[in-house]
Amino acid sequence: MQEKFIEIKNLNKTYRGKIKALKNVSLDIYQGEVLALIGLNGAGKSTLVKILLQLVIPDSGEILFNTKLFDRSGIKNSIAYLPELFRIPPDMKAYTFLKYMGELSGLNKSEIQKKIIDISHTLQLEKWLNKPAKKFSKGMMLKLGIAQTLLDDYLLYVLDEPTEGLDPIARRTVRDIIKSLQDKGCTFIINSHMLSEIELVADRFAIIHQGEIINIGKVNELLRGKPVYEVVANVNPNLTQWQFYEYNSLWKCSVSTPEELNLLLNDLNNSSVKVHNISMNTLNLEDLFLQNIFARDVDNNKN
Amino acid sequence: MWTITKINLRSLFINPVIILIYIIEVPVLLLLIFGIKINVENGIVNSLIFFNRNIDDVGILINFSLPYLLQIYIFIHVFLYIITTGGITLSIIKSPISSIILTKEITRNQYIIAQYLSYNFFIIIHLLVFGTLIFLVLYIKTHLLLFEEVFLPCLHITFLMSSYTMIYSLLGVIVDSETFVLAFGFIIYFYLGYHIENITIENGLFFNIIKYIFPPILSIKEYNIIIDIDSLDLFKIGLNIFYIVIYLLITILIYRKKDLS
Numbered sequence: 115m116q117e118k119f120i121e122i123k124n125l126n127k128t129y130r131g132k133i134k135a136l137k138n139v140s141l142d143i144y145q146g147e148v149l150a151l152i153g154l155n156g157a158g159k160s161t162l163v164k165i166l167l168q169l170v171i172p173d174s175g176e177i178l179f180n181t182k183l184f185d186r187s188g189i190k191n192s193i194a195y196l197p198e199l200f201r202i203p204p205d206m207k208a209y210t211f212l213k214y215m216g217e218l219s220g221l222n223k224s225e226i227q228k229k230i231i232d233i234s235h236t237l238q239l240e241k242w243l244n245k246p247a248k249k250f251s252k253g254m255m256l257k258l259g260i261a262q263t264l265l266d267d268y269l270l271y272v273l274d275e276p277t278e279g280l281d282p283i284a285r286r287t288v289r290d291i292i293k294s295l296q297d298k299g300c301t302f303i304i305n306s307h308m309l310s311e312i313e314l315v316a317d318r319f320a321i322i323h324q325g326e327i328i329n330i331g332k333v334n335e336l337l338r339g340k341p342v343y344e345v346v347a348n349v350n351p352n353l354t355q356w357q358f359y360e361y362n363s364l365w366k367c368s369v370s371t372p373e374e375l376n377l378l379l380n381d382l383n384n385s386s387v388k389v390h391n392i393s394m395n396t397l398n399l400e401d402l403f404l405q406n407i408f409a410r411d412v413d414n415n416k417n
Numbered sequence: 418m419w420t421i422t423k424i425n426l427r428s429l430f431i432n433p434v435i436i437l438i439y440i441i442e443v444p445v446l447l448l449l450i451f452g453i454k455i456n457v458e459n460g461i462v463n464s465l466i467f468f469n470r471n472i473d474d475v476g477i478l479i480n481f482s483l484p485y486l487l488q489i490y491i492f493i494h495v496f497l498y499i500i501t502t503g504g505i506t507l508s509i510i511k512s513p514i515s516s517i518i519l520t521k522e523i524t525r526n527q528y529i530i531a532q533y534l535s536y537n538f539f540i541i542i543h544l545l546v547f548g549t550l551i552f553l554v555l556y557i558k559t560h561l562l563l564f565e566e567v568f569l570p571c572l573h574i575t576f577l578m579s580s581y582t583m584i585y586s587l588l589g590v591i592v593d594s595e596t597f598v599l600a601f602g603f604i605i606y607f608y609l610g611y612h613i614e615n616i617t618i619e620n621g622l623f624f625n626i627i628k629y630i631f632p633p634i635l636s637i638k639e640y641n642i643i644i645d646i647d648s649l650d651l652f653k654i655g656l657n658i659f660y661i662v663i664y665l666l667i668t669i670l671i672y673r674k675k676d677l678s
Contacts, residue, residue, distance in 0.1 A: 129676070167520050170676040195520040201513045203428065210424075211514070217420045218521040262517065272520075 116144035118180075119270070119301050120166070125175035127161055127325075135161040136172070137325040148292060148302040150312040150333075152403055153322035159305045160198060162322065163272055166303070167195055194266075198274035198305070200259035204248035208239065208258050211247070215262045226265070233261045237287065252279040260288060271295065274305045289315050309399040319399065321406050329406045333399070342368050342401045343375040345382070346391040353381050357408035364390055368401045418527040421518065425508065425535030426542075434501050435543070441493060442547055449554050457559045491570050498540060498574070499606060502582045503599040506589030508532050509672065516677055526669050529586065533665065536582045537575075544571040576657045581606075583664035590671045 120143040127136040135158045143149055151159045164170035166177060202211050209230065216226035234240045237257045242250065250258065256279050263271060271292075277285045292302060292315050306312045312319070313333060320330040347365045351358060356378055358365040369375050375392075382389055395401075429435065454466035464471065509515070509532055519528060548571040555563050581602060588598045 164516075164677070167516070169516050169519060171674060193520045195517055197516050203513065205431065206428065214420065214424050215517065215521075218518060218523065220522065 116146060119143050119145040121178040122162075122166070123176050123178070125162070125165060125177075126173045127158075127165065127170065128173055134325050136165070139175070139322075139325070139327055141320060141327060141330070143301060143303065145301055146296060146299045147317045148296055148304060148315050150316035150319040151303065151305045151322060152307075152309060152312065152319055152399070154407065157322045158325040159322050160274060161325075163274060163303060163305060167193065167272060192269040194263035194268040194271045196259045196263050196271075196273045196276055201255055202247045202258070205246050207244055207246050208250075208261075209243040211258065212243075212262060212265065216265045219266045221266060229265050230261075233264045236264075236291070237261055237284070253281060253284065256280055257284060260291075264291065267298075267300075269300060271300060271302045273302065275307065276304060277306065277308055277311050285311060309403060313399040321403055323407055323410050328410050329402075342370055342395050342397040343372070344368050344391075344393045344395060345375070345378055345389060346393075347382060347387050348390050349387060351382055351385050351387040353385060356381065357404060359404070368404065370397065370401075370405065418523065418531045421523065421528065421531035422535045422538065425532065426539055429501065429504075429535065429539040430543075432501060432504070434497050438494065438497050438543075445490070446547075446550055446554065449551070449558070453558070455558045457561060491574065494544075495574060495578075495606065498578050499581065499602050500599070502536050502540070502578055503585055503595060503602055505532055505536050505582050505585050506595045506598045509586055510589055510593055511595070511678070519677070525673050529665070529669050529672050533582060533586060537579050540578045541575055544575055580657055580661055580664070583661050583668065586668045587664045587671075590668055590675060 122139060122141040122143070125136050125139040126134075128134050139158070139162060141162075151162065153159050161170055165172050212230050212233075213226055216229060221229070230243070234243055237260060239254070239257055239261060242254055242258075247255065247258075256276070260273075260276060263273070277288055280288065289311075292304075296302065302315075304312060304316065316333050318330065318332050320327050322328070345367050346361075347358065347367075350360070350365050356367050356369075358367045360366075367378060369378055379389070379392075452468050456463045456465070509529060512518075515528070519525065523531075548567050552563060552567045555561065555567070584605070585598050585602060588601060589595065592598065
């Protein structure tokens with residue numbers, strides 16, 4: 115059994131007295147795991163992460179770090195954070211920025227220099243070190259953001275969309291880096307919409323929807339080997355009990371059991387909707403995510 | 418904290434607005450050093466030699482216009498400083514890297530103080546360097562120690578801009594908008610600063626609130642009439658420092674409770 119690293123208890127956050135970003139969120143994060151926070155835009159993922167980093171102040175609830183009240187004094191200089199849409203001032207050079215972050219992490223000059231050379235080599239940033247940020251593409255900027263998280267050996271890595279905009283080689287490099295740091299005992303919290311990418315690195319995932327955690331579990335247990343039946347229709351069937359989404363001018367719906375598949379086909383038949391295709395695949399994180407979100411929305415509508 | 422101050426200071430010195438100040442200052446200094454020879458008798462300018470051309474009978478004109486030229490020179494600086502120091506709002510609230518910095522061994526209090534120090538050090542260093550250069554050049558050219566004419570205006574502007582940075586920070590953490598804060602700064606300096614003394618209860622609550630919440634702006638008019646200043650008013654400088662500390666404390670208190678994007 116892994117040790118609890120962070121305990122989040124009953125967090126609530128409302129912005130401007132109206133927007134409920136988090137509703138009674140509780141979550142345990144274990145030492146050395148990669149936890150993926152997944153959810154739609156505005157689901158509350160970033161708010162949860164920012165509360166953890168003390169950038170946003172919760173209305174109520176508490177965070178325990180190694181069973182002690184989380185005030186960052188026990189974890190200072192132990193967190194690496196990559197914010198969503200990472201950017202630096204346009205006139206700042208990549209090298210200056212990395213040196214700045216290294217100094218703030220308490221590293222000495224020679225350590226910073228060595229680290230910058232190593233990291234820029236790994237992420238293929240060498241040619242960009244002396245260029246100002248305004249010349250950086252989205253992918254290069256993200257590489258720089260990842261580079262600053264690798265300057266020191268941190269205990270906790272909080273990465274918000276770490277692979278969006280990266281080329282396939284860089285994505286693989288980031289995955290390898292995460293795996294190697296995880297082997298050293300580092301803990302990761304990753305926010306991402308790239309579910310296929312997340313599936314490759316995460317040990318556990320938490321689905322956040324409308325400020326609540328609606329499902330949490332191990333990727334291995336919930337996904338591997340489980341079948342999913344995909345039904346494709348030519349037109350939108352407008353069946354409220356089933357979640358159809360548009361894909362290449364066709365309408366798709368995924369179900370997880372043969373019984374559900376029978377029910378769905380019956381409903382389509384009753385509605386005189388022509389089925390274009392039926393296929394059986396292995397359940398992936400995206401299917402699971404969509405199923406969870408849809409089930410919750412149906413429940414909310416019933417209530 | 419000092420790392421943040423140092424990096425901020427470096428970026429301020431290469432800010433495009435400040436480069437504009439250099440474009441104004443450097444030619445003025447070069448002209449003064451290499452192009453002009455001043456003949457002074459009993460502390461009054463008698464004649465000028467401008468690039469080996471003797472210009473007689475300019476004494477009255479020079480003696481009359483020099484304080485105004487100095488005032489225009491300072492006015493341009495203040496204008497550009499207002500724009501530059503307005504950046505403190507952006508640095509505190511919407512800096513793209515502030516969220517990363519605050520995950521390091523830096524408290525929010527230290528972050529605010531570091532920002533404030535960097536903007537103030539920047540103004541002090543800039544005014545001190547150019548003030549000293551102008552002072553030395555004028556001393557070499559005229560053999561006059563123009564302490565009050567050069568250093569006092571610099572000192573006054575430093576204190577004024579120091580209060581400004583704090584007003585900007587305070588308003589910035591309250592309203593979250595750099596544009597609003599900058600516009601407010603211009604209104605304070607170029608309008609309210611000259612009319613605040615005459616504001617009474619009939620002018621409405623808004624102007625009265627400004628008058629009593631931001632008393633340092635009462636000294637704007639006085640700071641601009643630098644030619645009439647004979648000595649330092651220590652009480653007013655002390656009052657300014659008092660208000661700077663008050664603004665700083667309120668800014669820190671608000672910033673500690675603020676949600677950062």
